[in-house]
Every structure is written in structure tokens, then in C-alpha cells.
Amino acid sequence: MEIQWYPGHMAKARKIIKQNIRLVDAVIELVDARAPLASHLPDLDELSGGAQKIVVLNKADLADERVTGMWIKKFREMQLEALDVNSMDRHSVKRLINLITTIYCKKPGCRPTRCMIIGIPNVGKSSIINQMAGRKGARTGDIPGVTKGKMWLKVNKELELLDTPGILWPKFEDKAIGIKLAILGSIKEELINIEELSYIFLEFLSKEYPHSLRERYKIDVGKSPREMLNDIAFKRGFLMAGGVPDMERSAKTLLMEYRQGKLGRISLENPDEQGGFWQNISNQE
Numbered sequence: 001m002e003i004q005w006y007p008g009h010m011a012k013a014r015k016i017i018k019q020n021i022r023l024v025d026a027v028i029e030l031v032d033a034r035a036p037l038a039s040h041l042p043d044l045d046e047l048s049g050g051a052q053k054i055v056v057l058n059k060a061d062l063a064d065e066r067v068t069g070m071w072i073k074k075f076r077e078m079q080l081e082a083l084d085v086n087s088m089d090r091h092s093v094k095r096l097i098n099l100i101t102t103i104y105c106k107k108p109g110c111r112p113t114r115c116m117i118i119g120i121p122n123v124g125k126s127s128i129i130n131q132m133a134g135r136k137g138a139r140t141g142d143i144p145g146v147t148k149g150k151m152w153l154k155v156n157k158e159l160e161l162l163d164t165p166g167i168l169w170p171k172f173e174d175k176a177i178g179i180k181l182a183i184l185g186s187i188k189e190e191l192i193n194i195e196e197l198s199y200i201f202l203e204f205l206s207k208e209y210p211h212s213l214r215e216r217y218k219i220d221v222g223k224s225p226r227e228m229l230n231d232i233a234f235k236r237g238f239l240m241a242g243g244v245p246d247m248e249r250s251a252k253t254l255l256m257e258y259r260q261g262k263l264g265r266i267s268l269e270n271p272d273e274q275g276g277f278w279q280n281i282s283n284q285e
């Protein structure tokens, strides 16, 4: 499956990030816990200069807990601060605030640490900013030396966030990365052949999480992806004139329900995987 990818505003976004990054102590790179590598920004280190990076695996409530634990271990082995977070949950986000404070505020009365959130589309940047800043997130106003109009949100005495997150698009020369991001919902649907995408996803699920498919849709996971999608259409009553199964509706429903967590906690990537399903996808023409 070919994903047409024309992020026209990419250069502008990079420029804005570059300008803002020099104002912060730390960059919080938000990745999707279900695919931390595919949703990671390979050129962020080059953009972020000296600012320290904290990797936040967001939407951890939707990811396979065991696999997320493996990722955290892996990032820490690479000497990176890493934390799993559910931005919908105040307590979970509090752990991130505490981590930043522990790293940057060694003594009482320290100056506020300034952070910027960066991540790919739909990874949860606005949600985490809102959850971190909460009602206290009153804008602190223009600060001298800061690009006009730039605002800081006060999280607490020790922490301030830049009010606008940085959106970046990953480079994906690798076909599997594009497909994972499409499954997660980070790529506009108009750019995707949704039926083809669902076939790949069904094949992945039938190999890695067959029980989730069986439980949710009561289908035979030994069948071909096309047959499985067909069966989902029948089970759900997605039928067009003449009783023809509506495959597109079926595909959209499958992906929507995955993104909403209705299929259970499912990770697309595993740090220990070598070869395997995604490698085969990447190797395909």
C-alpha cells in the first residue's frame, strides 16, 4: 500500500520549533506507546540542540502493558528519560510533572523549568498540555526576550510549558512506519486506502492478538484478511443494496474501535522483534 505523503507545512513547523527550542530547558517528545519507534521523530535531536529530551509514551492505557514496560527499559538503557503516560488521567500526568521536577529542581526555590511538547499529529499533545496545566494553566503572559505572542502555561511553581506544541511529521521511507501511523490515526484518511490498511491490520492481529479479534467480532481468525473483514461486515449488519457487505464501513469500524481501545490493549511494535511481520511489510514492493 502506497501512502501519498505531502506535508506542505513541514518546513514552517520545523522553523518554528527551532526558534522555540532555544527557550526551553527540556523537550518532551511525545510518542505513541503502541508504536514508540514509528511515532518517534528521528531528526528531533538535530533540531533540539542542547535541550534535554524526555520521551513520553502517551496513550499507554491503549498499549500492551508488558510491551510498554519493555520499551521503557529499552529507552532507559539508551540513557534516555522515559515514562509511560495516559493523558486522560490526572494522576498519570502527575508522575510526569514529578519526574521533571526531580530532574530539574534539585533545591526549593529553583527557577521554573521550561518545557516544550513535540510530537506527530494526533499523539496527544494538546491533551497532555491541558492535563498538565489544568485550570491553573493561566497564561503567564509575554516574557521578555520571547517571540512576541509566545505564552507560557504555569503548571506549578517549578514548571512552565510553552502553550503551543510542536507538530512534526516523521520521515517514513520505510513502508511499515507509514502503515503503523495510519493504523494509529496519525495520517489523514484521504491519504489512505482504508480497506487495504485494514487487511494488513487484520493479518497483524490474527498473528499477534488473535484472542482480541475473536472476542470483539466473534470471527474465525484462521481466515484470510479479506474474509475476516467480510465476516465483520456480516456480523455487524453492514450490508449494502442486494446484501453486499460494506467492506469500507467494516474497515473504518475496525480501525476506529482499535483507536478507541475497544479491542483491548494492543501494541503494534515490540522492541525485541527482529524480522517478523513488519519486516515482511517493509520488504514488500
Ligand SMILES: Nc1nc2c(ncn2[C@@H]2O[C@H](COP(=O)(O)OP(=O)(O)OP(=O)(O)O)[C@@H](O)[C@H]2O)c(=O)[nH]1
Binding pocket: 058, 059, 060, 061, 062, 085, 086, 087, 088, 119, 120, 121, 122, 123, 124, 125, 126, 127, 128, 167, 261
Ligand atoms: N486513550 C487515550 N486517548 C488519548 C490520550 N491522549 C490523547 N488522547 C486522545 O487522542 C486524540 C488526539 O489527542 P490530541 O491531544 O488532540 O492530539 P494532538 O497531538 O494535539 O493532535 P494534533 O492537534 O492533530 O497534532 C484525542 O481524541 C484525545 O482524546 C491518552 O493518553 N489515552
